[in-house]
Amino acid sequence: MALHKPSTTKRILTVDLPMLAILVFTLGPYLWMFITSISDESTLFTEGPSLLNATIENYTRLFRTVGFAENLLDSFIVAGGTVIVGLSLSVTAAYSFSRFNFRGKRILMLQFLLINMFPLVLLILPLFVLMRVLGLLDTHIALIIANSTVAIPFSIWMMVSYMNGIPRSLDEAAMTDGCTRMQALRRVVLPLCLPGIIATGIYIFITSWNEYLYALTLGGRNVRTITVAVQTLIGEYEVQWGLLTAGGIVGALPATVLFLLVQKRLISGLTQGAVKG
Amino acid sequence: MTHVSETPKHRASLGRQVLPYAMLTPAVLVTLAIVFFPMLQTAWMSLHEYVLFRPNDFTWVGLDNFKAALNDEVFWISLKHTIIWMCTTIPAQLLLGLVTALLLNQEFPWRPVARALIIIPWALPSVVIALMWVWIYDSNYGIANEFLLRMGLIQQAIPWLADPDTALASIILTLTWQGFPFFAVMILAGLQSIPQSYYEAASIDGASAWRQFWHITLPGISGVMMTAVLLRMIWVANSFDVIFVMTGGGPGYATHTLPLYAFIKARTNLDFGYGSAIAVLFTLLLMVVVVFYLKRTGKAAS
Numbered sequence: 101m102a103l104h105k106p107s108t109t110k111r112i113l114t115v116d117l118p119m120l121a122i123l124v125f126t127l128g129p130y131l132w133m134f135i136t137s138i139s140d141e142s143t144l145f146t147e148g149p150s151l152l153n154a155t156i157e158n159y160t161r162l163f164r165t166v167g168f169a170e171n172l173l174d175s176f177i178v179a180g181g182t183v184i185v186g187l188s189l190s191v192t193a194a195y196s197f198s199r200f201n202f203r204g205k206r207i208l209m210l211q212f213l214l215i216n217m218f219p220l221v222l223l224i225l226p227l228f229v230l231m232r233v234l235g236l237l238d239t240h241i242a243l244i245i246a247n248s249t250v251a252i253p254f255s256i257w258m259m260v261s262y263m264n265g266i267p268r269s270l271d272e273a274a275m276t277d278g279c280t281r282m283q284a285l286r287r288v289v290l291p292l293c294l295p296g297i298i299a300t301g302i303y304i305f306i307t308s309w310n311e312y313l314y315a316l317t318l319g320g321r322n323v324r325t326i327t328v329a330v331q332t333l334i335g336e337y338e339v340q341w342g343l344l345t346a347g348g349i350v351g352a353l354p355a356t357v358l359f360l361l362v363q364k365r366l367i368s369g370l371t372q373g374a375v376k377g
Numbered sequence: 378m379t380h381v382s383e384t385p386k387h388r389a390s391l392g393r394q395v396l397p398y399a400m401l402t403p404a405v406l407v408t409l410a411i412v413f414f415p416m417l418q419t420a421w422m423s424l425h426e427y428v429l430f431r432p433n434d435f436t437w438v439g440l441d442n443f444k445a446a447l448n449d450e451v452f453w454i455s456l457k458h459t460i461i462w463m464c465t466t467i468p469a470q471l472l473l474g475l476v477t478a479l480l481l482n483q484e485f486p487w488r489p490v491a492r493a494l495i496i497i498p499w500a501l502p503s504v505v506i507a508l509m510w511v512w513i514y515d516s517n518y519g520i521a522n523e524f525l526l527r528m529g530l531i532q533q534a535i536p537w538l539a540d541p542d543t544a545l546a547s548i549i550l551t552l553t554w555q556g557f558p559f560f561a562v563m564i565l566a567g568l569q570s571i572p573q574s575y576y577e578a579a580s581i582d583g584a585s586a587w588r589q590f591w592h593i594t595l596p597g598i599s600g601v602m603m604t605a606v607l608l609r610m611i612w613v614a615n616s617f618d619v620i621f622v623m624t625g626g627g628p629g630y631a632t633h634t635l636p637l638y639a640f641i642k643a644r645t646n647l648d649f650g651y652g653s654a655i656a657v658l659f660t661l662l663l664m665v666v667v668v669f670y671l672k673r674t675g676k677a678a679s
Contacts, residue, residue, distance in 0.1 A: 189404045193403070246411075
């Protein structure tokens with residue numbers, strides 16, 4: 101393929117145009133939602149969404165009357181809390197998997213892989229019963245715990261893959277210089293895989309931010325995340341599509357921006373294991 | 378830092394044996410408490426009659442819930458939809474993902490932009506995805522009807538999500554849209570791991586582009602594709618949030634799937650015993666896929 105360069109016209113017909121078509125299909129719904137959200141509600145149903153007379157009225161209404169700011173805060177607390185729990189529990193575990201050989205290692209690693217395979221519906225019912233017994237329903241903690249069921253195994257797998265990329269000889273060099281294992285981990289390995297840790301943390305943040313079923317089941321009046329708020333909007337303002345789509349854009353924005361920032365590193369971490377297979 | 382050299386040798390080696398386990402303990406304990414214990418509890422609940430608004434009524438009924446499920450018409454409808462859904466969504470995602478990956482592997486000026494943008498649906502909250510597709514499918518003002526009417530493909534507006542005949546297909550399209558970027562990214566990574574020299578050698582030998590694709594590209598990415606399909610099957614089977622928001626399983630039972638049915642049973646009827654039984658049955662079915670996946674990764678690891 102590298103030997104003969106196809107002509108530009110041929111390239112445009114066989115590569116650029118099909119790619120453009122796929123991109124239109126991919127981004128079309130999102131753009132349509134955005135255009136609807138900046139259209140004037142009064143003309144939306146007579147003239148359809150349009151870029152002329154663009155307005156931010158839907159957004160101001162969203163924050164003034166619907167109280168979206170509180171929902172954003174709830175989502176932020178839950179997602180941030182999950183990141184902290186997920187990362188702090190998985191750093192040492194990942195280091196252990198990456199650097200040591202010990203009995204039961206395969207089984208334990210398999211266990212963490214297996215967790216992600218179980219259907220969410222298998223967990224959501226008992227977690228609801230459990231939180232009810234503990235009196236944790238409608239608290240941030242309940243949602244952080246529920247999201248951690250996914251976040252912990254995921255971040256262990258990601259971190260193992262990042263740590264495997266850092267040569268063992270570096271730890272050993274640090275230890276010959278008098279560091280203990282933990283010091284080698286903290287002073288040598290952690291700084292080196294910091295980009296990987298940040299990417300993993302952001303991915304956990306995004307998935308917790310986007311999570312809906314746990315938030316619906318375990319949340320309530322006090323803790324209502326943005327995803328539940330958007331869904332409630334659908335029920336309450338059934339035909340006010342300008343407002344609804346504005347809610348959708350606001351709900352999706354933080355995750356989308358974060359994702360675009362880290363996608364390269366994240367994808368390399370995610371696909372590494374698969375490509376080797 | 379000096380205390381290391383003071384530690385007796387045997388203590389150091391004991392420490393070396395214990396250390397890996399000690400470092401794993403927090404994560405293992407927490408997952409036992411918040412994942413494995415609740416799972417066992419689901420299995421336990423499925424053997425009881427347990428309706429949440431009668432909290433003191435937790436009677437052992439053995440396998441009655443499972444027998445009831447197998448005699449429940451809605452269970453079989455949901456199972457049928459689950460199978461239809463997986464057998465259409467995943468091949469569609471795979472095919473579209475493969476085409477996208479092959480295109481992204483070509484050289485064109487705006488490739489980095491395309492690669493960054495293609496992944497966006499993957500990062501969107503499922504609720505937002507559901508919201509925007511409900512708006513697209515809207516029977517009065519939706520762009521889907523508008524577009525098809527103008528193209529002359531349909532004579533009158535179709536209520537896509539309200540009509541039992543089109544609801545499942547509409548949701549399948551939405552899920553395909555949501556999931557194909559994942560395949561594209563995975564397959565692209567596979568494509569880039571194929572050494573360029575293979576293609577060079579093949580074209581010196583006069584192999585056509587099609588033969589190169591068939592004999593070099595496909596074998597080179599078959600491993601990744603297999604893994605992606607299995608992973609995606611598990612995810613697609615698990616996620617029912619998009620359906621839940623878009624149709625709630627309706628109209629009637631037209632878009633019920635097994636996990637959704639279990640969730641609805643527990644959420645609206647508060648019947649946790651029966652809901653758990655369906656969840657357990659669904660998990661057992663899914664285990665077949667999981668075992669396949671684990672066999673593959675096990676092989677790759679060794």
